[in-house]
Amino acid sequence: MAFRQPSILPGFGLTFGFTTFFLGAIVLLPLTALVVRTAMTDWNHVLEVVFSARALASYRLSFGASLLAASINAVFGFIIAWTLVRYDFPGRKIIDALIDMPFALPTAVSGIALTAVFAHNGWFGQYLEPFGIKIAYTWIGIVIALTLIGLPFVVRSVQPALAEVQRDLEDAAETLGAGRFYVFRRIILPTVLPALATGFTMAFARAVGEYGSVIFIAGNLPLKTEITPLLIVIRLEEFDYGGAAALGFVMLLISFVMLLTINLLQAWGRRRLVGDRR
């Protein structure tokens, strides 16, 4: 089989060539440099940096907080998607448009804004402080920042899937005496599950690497509130290029696994849909 199916349209060579060249120069070559740099660094140093107590604490924080944030998003993102798809209320369209806000808003802006709201003298912080709840400069603040940036991924994945749920099936099930939760569990959830899983993984992947919105609200204490991307920046500021590259390599591997998972989940979702239509 030939590399390319024949077509009468021109321009494949030009556009494909430019695409691969630009992709190679801007994305692939620099990423290769990261891998090679890690491989060229003294292995004892790599292991020392990657498994240092500080690095391990940062993985635990980055992963734990991201997992929690993605889980919160899975629950509330689903509720919001449901509200937007199933109910009509004043301002629905504006709310719908605003869901993409965390996606368009610079991370530094959401970082300082969240910190201002949740600091001890902020709009919400001042009411939580008397109860001994501190959000800014603790891990809770990190979870909140990561929840904000992950929200659009879950809502935008679930929305189209919810719209595809066959309402006739729901009506039929209810007519035949099925309860609300039975309909939800047996008809709605199976249709939406792949999309929900995709959104969850996207939000999680985005959260693990997030930097800008977190560092303002995190407090950034080593071993306590220091995320992995910040540790990379610190290694770089110490001119420990090898150590920074090693930590970056670990995160890059994680990104690859995430990307693979997302692709598999999307393929699962497509298979489900095709199966439903038959």
Place this chain on the structure above:
Amino acid sequence: MAGHGSSAHAAELASRPGRDGLMSALARWAFISVSLAFLAALLFAPLATVFVTAFSRGLGDYFASFSDSDTAAAIKLTLITAAIVVPLNTIFGLAASWAIAKFDFKGKSFLITLIDLPIAVSPVISGLVYVLLFGLQGWFGAWLQEHDISIIFALPGIVLATLFVTFPYVARELIPLMEQLGNDEEEAAITLGAGGWMTFFRVTLPKIRWGLVYGVILCNARAMGEFGAVSVVSGHIRGLTNTMPLHIEILYNEYAFVSAFAVASLLTLLAVVTLVIKTLVEWRTGYRRRR
């Protein structure tokens, strides 16, 4: 979805049978209030606080924030960076979507995955890779220093890091749109004797223009707002290599809250304009990209 008027939506909802009990009303009320409360706490309050803080000491102080020469330099640098990055990534997005959507070839989905890669990579890594290449101890560091070329801690590094981060946005917008619109009209134009460029400008471009507008505007918003990647390569030299988001950080850490939030309010407005254009494009085309 988004293209239909809300009256159609309401009519569709009203026609549902057996859904007018007390439980339904309660469920509806609960879902709407939980959604709004969650968004209010997480999104609306922070957005409001940006403007409330920026204007907390009056209009005079707000506008005085921008007369500072370092702030002006940061705004200028951000505009220059976006002016270089956005056209390059737009050309890339058009080329990539033409190659991917118009032709079938081996390894197509792998190529799409590679194009999406920068979105999955931490912004800190997007900056780090260029430091490893062009930094003083990087691969080309010594050679660049010999020839007196600075990339890291200078404009070229900021442009490269921003290019990396905003790389997929135009392409991601155009590929599904072009695939959905199909090749028939282009094939007809070519068969009737039009050249490749003519077909592109007269047939394809008008079809995809709204998607292109949104892709470009989103790419621009991300380029102007990028923090992590630029932070790694910039060196934070006041008045020289500080972009707007980096300048916000400096002002904030110096407790100049009014100025920090004043600069932040500009970027917030940019985000709002981006979303307004996105919404208009969706109403215009009745098409929503599926992520």
